[in-house]
Amino acid sequence: MKSTLKIAIAGLGTVGVGTVKILESSRELLKARSGCDVTVTAVSARSKGKDRGVELSGYAWFDDAAEMAREADADVFVELVGGSDGIALESVKAALERGLSVVTANKALLAAHGVELARLAEAKGAHLGYEAAVAGGIPIIKSMREGLAGNQIDRIYGILNGTCNYILTKMEATGETFGAVLEEAQAKGYAEADPTFDVGGIDTAHKLSLLAALGFGVEVNFDEVTVEGIETITAEDIAYARELGYRIKLLGVATRTALGIEQRVHPCLVPLGAPIAAVDDVFNAVVVNGDAVGQATFEGRGAGEGPTASAVVSDLVDIARGAVLPTFGIAASALEPLKVSAMEHHEGAYYLRLQVIDQPGVMAAITVILAECGVSIDSIIQRGRAPGESVPVVILTHETKESVMMTALEQFRDQDAVTAEPQLIRIENF
Amino acid sequence: MKSTLKIAIAGLGTVGVGTVKILESSRELLKARSGCDVTVTAVSARSKGKDRGVELSGYAWFDDAAEMAREADADVFVELVGGSDGIALESVKAALERGLSVVTANKALLAAHGVELARLAEAKGAHLGYEAAVAGGIPIIKSMREGLAGNQIDRIYGILNGTCNYILTKMEATGETFGAVLEEAQAKGYAEADPTFDVGGIDTAHKLSLLAALGFGVEVNFDEVTVEGIETITAEDIAYARELGYRIKLLGVATRTALGIEQRVHPCLVPLGAPIAAVDDVFNAVVVNGDAVGQATFEGRGAGEGPTASAVVSDLVDIARGAVLPTFGIAASALEPLKVSAMEHHEGAYYLRLQVIDQPGVMAAITVILAECGVSIDSIIQRGRAPGESVPVVILTHETKESVMMTALEQFRDQDAVTAEPQLIRIENF
Numbered sequence: 001m002k003s004t005l006k007i008a009i010a011g012l013g014t015v016g017v018g019t020v021k022i023l024e025s026s027r028e029l030l031k032a033r034s035g036c037d038v039t040v041t042a043v044s045a046r047s048k049g050k051d052r053g054v055e056l057s058g059y060a061w062f063d064d065a066a067e068m069a070r071e072a073d074a075d076v077f078v079e080l081v082g083g084s085d086g087i088a089l090e091s092v093k094a095a096l097e098r099g100l101s102v103v104t105a106n107k108a109l110l111a112a113h114g115v116e117l118a119r120l121a122e123a124k125g126a127h128l129g130y131e132a133a134v135a136g137g138i139p140i141i142k143s144m145r146e147g148l149a150g151n152q153i154d155r156i157y158g159i160l161n162g163t164c165n166y167i168l169t170k171m172e173a174t175g176e177t178f179g180a181v182l183e184e185a186q187a188k189g190y191a192e193a194d195p196t197f198d199v200g201g202i203d204t205a206h207k208l209s210l211l212a213a214l215g216f217g218v219e220v221n222f223d224e225v226t227v228e229g230i231e232t233i234t235a236e237d238i239a240y241a242r243e244l245g246y247r248i249k250l251l252g253v254a255t256r257t258a259l260g261i262e263q264r265v266h267p268c269l270v271p272l273g274a275p276i277a278a279v280d281d282v283f284n285a286v287v288v289n290g291d292a293v294g295q296a297t298f299e300g301r302g303a304g305e306g307p308t309a310s311a312v313v314s315d316l317v318d319i320a321r322g323a324v325l326p327t328f329g330i331a332a333s334a335l336e337p338l339k340v341s342a343m344e345h346h347e348g349a350y351y352l353r354l355q356v357i358d359q360p361g362v363m364a365a366i367t368v369i370l371a372e373c374g375v376s377i378d379s380i381i382q383r384g385r386a387p388g389e390s391v392p393v394v395i396l397t398h399e400t401k402e403s404v405m406m407t408a409l410e411q412f413r414d415q416d417a418v419t420a421e422p423q424l425i426r427i428e429n430f
Numbered sequence: 431m432k433s434t435l436k437i438a439i440a441g442l443g444t445v446g447v448g449t450v451k452i453l454e455s456s457r458e459l460l461k462a463r464s465g466c467d468v469t470v471t472a473v474s475a476r477s478k479g480k481d482r483g484v485e486l487s488g489y490a491w492f493d494d495a496a497e498m499a500r501e502a503d504a505d506v507f508v509e510l511v512g513g514s515d516g517i518a519l520e521s522v523k524a525a526l527e528r529g530l531s532v533v534t535a536n537k538a539l540l541a542a543h544g545v546e547l548a549r550l551a552e553a554k555g556a557h558l559g560y561e562a563a564v565a566g567g568i569p570i571i572k573s574m575r576e577g578l579a580g581n582q583i584d585r586i587y588g589i590l591n592g593t594c595n596y597i598l599t600k601m602e603a604t605g606e607t608f609g610a611v612l613e614e615a616q617a618k619g620y621a622e623a624d625p626t627f628d629v630g631g632i633d634t635a636h637k638l639s640l641l642a643a644l645g646f647g648v649e650v651n652f653d654e655v656t657v658e659g660i661e662t663i664t665a666e667d668i669a670y671a672r673e674l675g676y677r678i679k680l681l682g683v684a685t686r687t688a689l690g691i692e693q694r695v696h697p698c699l700v701p702l703g704a705p706i707a708a709v710d711d712v713f714n715a716v717v718v719n720g721d722a723v724g725q726a727t728f729e730g731r732g733a734g735e736g737p738t739a740s741a742v743v744s745d746l747v748d749i750a751r752g753a754v755l756p757t758f759g760i761a762a763s764a765l766e767p768l769k770v771s772a773m774e775h776h777e778g779a780y781y782l783r784l785q786v787i788d789q790p791g792v793m794a795a796i797t798v799i800l801a802e803c804g805v806s807i808d809s810i811i812q813r814g815r816a817p818g819e820s821v822p823v824v825i826l827t828h829e830t831k832e833s834v835m836m837t838a839l840e841q842f843r844d845q846d847a848v849t850a851e852p853q854l855i856r857i858e859n860f
Contacts, residue, residue: 022580022722032647032760033579131577137723139577146751147561147569149463150452150743217462275729278705292452292740293567293730299705300726310722313580325751330462 004037005320008072008100010065010091011080012045012052015105015132018309019078020054023316030313034320038313042072069094076101076319078312084108096120096128101324103315105132105308107206108197114213114220115335118327128327129315134207135160135284137300137307139314144214144288145329151290153215157253157428160207162282162302163191163198164230164250168267169280172238172247178231190282200229201250201265208252212263213328213335215288216256220328221263221338225252228266237353237423240381240394241269246351247277251428260339262346269351269427276430287430344403346426349378352395352405353423354412358386362417366393369415373408375400390419396427434467435750438502438530440495440521441510442475442482445535445562448739449508450484453746460743464750468743472502499524506531506749508742514538526550526558531754533745535562535738537636538627544643544650545765548757558757559745564637565590565714567730567737569744574644574718575759581720583645587683587858590637592712592732593621593628594660594680598697599710602668602677608661620712630659631680631695638682642693643758643765645718646686650758651693651768655682658696667783667853670811670824671699674781677707681858690769692776699781699857706860717860774833779808779857782825782835784842785850788816792847796823799845803838805830820849826857 009016023040030038044062062068069077069091077095079102081088088109095102110130121128131141159165163185170181185191197203205225213220230250241248246269255262270277275297279285284302289295301307328335356362370377378396412422439446453470460468474492492498499507499521507525509532511518518539525532540560551558561571589595600611615621627633635655643650660680671678676699685692700707705727709715714732719725731737758765786792800807808826842852
């Protein structure tokens with residue numbers, strides 16, 4: 001084993017700086033744990049002059065991350081630049097080509113190029129660590145790749161995006177609109193200036209595609225994740241859900257079904273009593289179902305300097321201890337193409353909110369459509385009569401097929417009395 | 431890397447048989463994950479003839495586990511015999527001496543001899559895996575040894591014994607006595623015929639001492655765990671706790687304090703809203719506080735065939751993948767002697783139930799004792815007056831020192847009006 005592990009870090013934002021801080025402040029502890037001196041030797045970022053609150057003068061500086069990957073005196077390349085292509089991809093490939101191990105927090109990169117990079121790492125005998133890419137404060141990659149290795153995994157689901165969870169928690173607490181809470185979250189730094197990836201569910205989908213690959217031994221397939229964001233969730237939906245015994249959470253769910261793998265990201269109604277319903281604010285949680293272990297639940301902070309840097313460092317300690325582990329749990333060449341179970345085959349219960357003109361016959365029209373589609377109703381709420389005006393009707397259905405609900409939805413849209421796009425939210429009765 | 435990993439299993443109870451089942455039924459999956467054929471070559475148990483529901487005829491049989499450890503054609507010795515000494519200790523030492531890696535579910539053994547065995551493993555370049563020894567369904571050993579390696583750990587606490595948690599959950603649900611629920615649990619196989627280790631807190635203390643060693647980099651020190659069991663908890667205590675907004679759980683808590691390490695196992699009042707309060711039945715949960723990660727929570731089944739065998743197999747996959755990791759997170763020689771923070775220095779709030787004669791001046795006597803000790807009262811419940819007879823008085827205190835509460839307790843015992851041993855339960859306001 002080496003006595004020193006030399007680290008080159010590309011990207012000196014919050015996580016990069018956090019990683020440098022831990023490596024400096026916990027030097028002795030990490031040496032005791034890993035058996036070697038884990039030392040930063042080179043760094044790269046866009047602007048050299050910027051004050052980042054850490055002393056960087058002892059490290060070689062590179063303006064270009066790819067150049068650093070090719071030339072730095074390093075054993076490990078840490079990629080914290082971000083983005084699914086461009087310099088992140090170029091530099092990670094260059095590092096692996098050179099036989100360096102790579103640690104990355106970049107879910108977008110791995111969601112797009114995970115299999116290719118895993119193959120490259122394997123060919124070069126390098127370790128590709130990405131604990132920081134999914135729920136930083138939760139060692140979920142390690143738990144699935146190693147801790148639950150004795151299990152056939154049937155389902156993985158979780159709250160994987162802290163921004164969305166913060167927004168939904170806050171909307172429920174204050175009754176404010178999505179837009180108002182988003183603005184607040186942006187002001188506090190909990191949401192990006194361009195929040196599309198977070199609130200649109202893309203970030204959750206990136207992470208889910210990695211967990212699915214790891215859990216099911218399949219090629220990462222981000223394109224086959226069904227993705228819906230939380231932008232259309234209203235304070236009204238949250239209040240109705242609460243009244244009906246549910247909370248609304250943005251979940252990523254990957255399930256092994258008879259037809260293939262179902263990967264979906266969308267807002268869900270989860271029962272108030274379900275542990276996942278109690279996961280609030282910026283916290284993440286992941287639930288894994290395995291044949292031997294039953295259900296295992298992990299909860300912690302999903303993002304932020306400390307948790308994400310902690311995850312980066314855990315990968316570095318692994319590498320220092322000599323780990324060269326299969327990126328997605330099995331040899332990259334053995335990963336099977338993901339056989340998709342299309343969303344139309346999904347079965348579940350649904351929350352439906354229709355905005356309708358309060359006039360005679362409307363309720364009959366709605367219930368007849370559902371009856372004709374074969375959807376059975378669990379409960380209906382309609383109140384606050386306002387003859388001739390638009391009122392909400394909220395319906396919870398029993399379990400039915402997604403394709404059936406889509407047909408019903410089409411018919412609702414065709415009704416003159418339905419004045420707005422129907423709101424449909426899936427229910428997960430965990 | 432080897433193409434075959436040969437496994438010798440000592441002990442063919444539930445977990446041993448469960449392990450054989452997983453290795454047989456998931457052979458291809460484990461091969462894909464570990465890169466080699468994980469194959470049982472030898473087994474040992476007390477009675478060869480017994481039908482265990484698995485085919486064992488293909489494996490070499492040993493009547494004596496130590497002989498198997500010395501002589502079997504094996505790379506890994508799996509110890510599932512149990513007991514802190516005797517054949518378990520002898521066989522594990524023999525296996526390590528021979529340079530075999532060892533996997534064990536035996537917390538009693540490691541609590542008593544963990545440091546010695548870790549040193550031996552290290553000297554021989556062997557891996558000593560014990561994921562199955564603590565909360566089988568939760569990969570907590572791996573998470574602490576590796577996943578949180580970038581953190582200085584401040585506190586670890588959890589529900590580590592499924593039997594106790596089942597009993598307490600059931601007592602609360604039914605209002606039955608400890609004795610009645612214990613009998614039921616024994617009938618269902620949730621509690622051993624001799625339940626002392628479980629209900630007396632010893633089993634939890636074994637596990638806590640291992641987590642403390644791992645978290646704090648100290649020598650395992652089971653003798654310095656303060657241990658109280660759940661035998662004295664009454665249905666009345668549970669009902670009062672509930673009324674006051676708490677549930678009673680048996681927790682193991684290890685904390686780094688300015689004075690040293692505090693290790694304690696005892697029933698606790700935990701607030702109804704705390705996530706750990708919602709962990710019911712045979713489930714376990716572990717909460718770890720680290721400087722970088724903040725709080726990480728893990729929940730899953732603690733015992734039983736599947737979860738424990740899953741943990742054994744995860745250790746085998748680690749070994750198959752080439753892991754030789756430091757048993758307690760750092761080199762055995764670097765573990766520091768555990769500097770104890772004695773229980774008298776503990777500070778916390780307390781639940782106190784006094785059985786007193788309902789007569790004039792009693793409440794004054796009680797509150798004067800607390801006042802003179804400097805203990806401030808958060809709330810008092812006394813109801814159901816029965817002049818001249820014995821009635822319960824329940825008091826919640828504010829934060830105070832354990833030593834102070836012990837002095838107060840002495841004085842309560844000296845009061846003629848106090849008719850039974852006072853009940854004192856610590857409160858954890860997580």
